[in-house]
Amino acid sequence: MSDMPSVDAIVSTRGDRAELLTEAVDSIVRQDYPGPVTVMVVYDRAEPDAALAERARDASPHPREVRVMRGDRGPGSSASRNAGILATSSELVGFCDDDDVWLPGKLSSQVAALTGNPRALFASCGAETDYGDRTSTCLWHKPQIAHADLLESRVKQACTDSFLVRREGLLGPIGLFSEDIPGGFAEDYDMLLRAARHAPIVYVPEVGVRVRVHGRRSHFNGRWATIATANEWLLATYPEFFTERRGFARLAGQIGLAWSMYGERRNALRWARRSFLASPLEVRSYVVTALALGAVSRSWVQRHLDAAGATS
Numbered sequence: 530m531s532d533m534p535s536v537d538a539i540v541s542t543r544g545d546r547a548e549l550l551t552e553a554v555d556s557i558v559r560q561d562y563p564g565p566v567t568v569m570v571v572y573d574r575a576e577p578d579a580a581l582a583e584r585a586r587d588a589s590p591h592p593r594e595v596r597v598m599r600g601d602r603g604p605g606s607s608a609s610r611n612a613g614i615l616a617t618s619s620e621l622v623g624f625c626d627d628d629d630v631w632l633p634g635k636l637s638s639q640v641a642a643l644t645g646n647p648r649a650l651f652a653s654c655g656a657e658t659d660y661g662d663r664t665s666t667c668l669w670h671k672p673q674i675a676h677a678d679l680l681e682s683r684v685k686q687a688c689t690d691s692f693l694v695r696r697e698g699l700l701g702p703i704g705l706f707s708e709d710i711p712g713g714f715a716e717d718y719d720m721l722l723r724a725a726r727h728a729p730i731v732y733v734p735e736v737g738v739r740v741r742v743h744g745r746r747s748h749f750n751g752r753w754a755t756i757a758t759a760n761e762w763l764l765a766t767y768p769e770f771f772t773e774r775r776g777f778a779r780l781a782g783q784i785g786l787a788w789s790m791y792g793e794r795r796n797a798l799r800w801a802r803r804s805f806l807a808s809p810l811e812v813r814s815y816v817v818t819a820l821a822l823g824a825v826s827r828s829w830v831q832r833h834l835d836a837a838g839a840t841s
Contacts, residue, residue: 533564534620534640536693539613540568541606542627544575549628549741554581554595554648557623558588562637565592569617571609571628572599594819607706614699623693628741631690635737639693639716642731650698651724653687654737654804661742669732676725679718680773687730689717690738694724702727710762712755724769750834753791756841760784774807782813783841789817789841790827797821 539556542550550570557568572583577597585593598616602608602835615623621640625631639652655668669686671678678684699705703724706716724730760780764770770777783802801817819825834840 534644535565536562536621536623536636536640537613537617537619537696538566538568538623538625539610539617540570540625540627541573541600541609542575543573544569544578546628547578551581553625553630554584554628555588556632557625557636558585558593559596559633560589560631560636561591561633562640563591564593564640565619566636567594567596567611567617567619570595570597571613571616572597573598573606573609574604578632598742603708605708606721607710607713607716608706609656611708612695614705618696620695620696622696622699624689626740627740628691629690630677630739630741632737634735636693638733638735638737642733643693643695645732648728649731650703651694652693652730652731652733653691653721654733655686656688656691656738656740657736658740658742662770666736668734668736672732672734673727673729674721674725674732676722676769677773678799679722679725680767680769680776682776682779683718684721687717687718687721687732688738688740690740692717692720698724698727711758712752714752714759715763716756719763719766722763750840752832753841757787757791757793758783759841760787775810777831778804778808778811778814781807782811782817785817786813786830787841789820790830791798794821 540553544623554568564704577599581597582595585595600609600612602612643649643652657664657666657789707719710716710719760783762778781800781804785797785804789797798821801814804811805814
């Protein structure tokens with residue numbers, strides 16, 4: 530057991546989902562991974578529940594600890610996760626939202642993947658999304674996620690709950706979660722882009738986490754200015770997008786659509802044009818044009834975004 534890497538699991542919460550939070554913590558504590566695991570629950574602008582630390586008692590035959598703290602870096606999930614990272618010291622660091630869960634075997638398979646690839650700093654895995662009345666599975670089709678893959682696509686098959694990262698990477702070449710990206714939108718995508726810049730991300734082709742939606746919309750639904758400016762931030766931060774036409778067209782189309790839904794018609798059309806010129810296959814440029822001409826309504830666009838589970 531002594532040679533098994535230690536793991537810290539950072540759970541950010543605002544303290545308003547106590548029952549779901551307890552389930553999230555239990556799902557980590559009860560992992561079959563034989564190495565030591567510490568769950569650090571970081572309360573974002575809320576008073577920590579000290580009783581939560583008792584969840585590790587007699588819950589697993591393996592070394593387990595649950596700790597709680599109040600975030601000390603400012604509001605938002607990025608700041609809370611970073612506070613948790615800096616307050617812990619294990620070799621590997623994972624993350625779980627307070628309303629999601631790690632499935633059995635998640636940690637063991639990812640640790641094996643990382644230790645089997647000594648140069649790798651970052652691992653991910655598949656996820657299932659529970660909508661209450663149905664469940665969908667999301668798996669990546671390759672053993673690794675390369676930087677080129679992330680420029681072309683968001684790679685939604687790698688969600689934050691699935692991240693397992695070597696601490697040396699978070700404190701070194703990868704860095705912490707960005708606290709600068711507008712509104713915290715796409716903070717997980719930004720982390721993936723930075724990680725893959727250094728080395729391909731190891732991917733375990735198994736469902737390791739459950740994301741629970743239960744009819745809730747994304748926190749970013751309708752926050753069009755935030756979505757637009759965050760995607761503009763991504764383009765400014767990663768000039769590599771200008772060499773990947775489909776990836777640039779995708780982001781430019783999202784920016785145009787967000788500004789269009791916000792009511793910034795001129796700005797929206799400018800970005801739609803840039804999207805179309807990069808790739809005429811990017812459908813968002815056509816949607817923006819249709820909105821500008823009054824051929825479709827904002828409510829029509831919102832319904833289709835909701836049906837696709839997308840924010841832009």
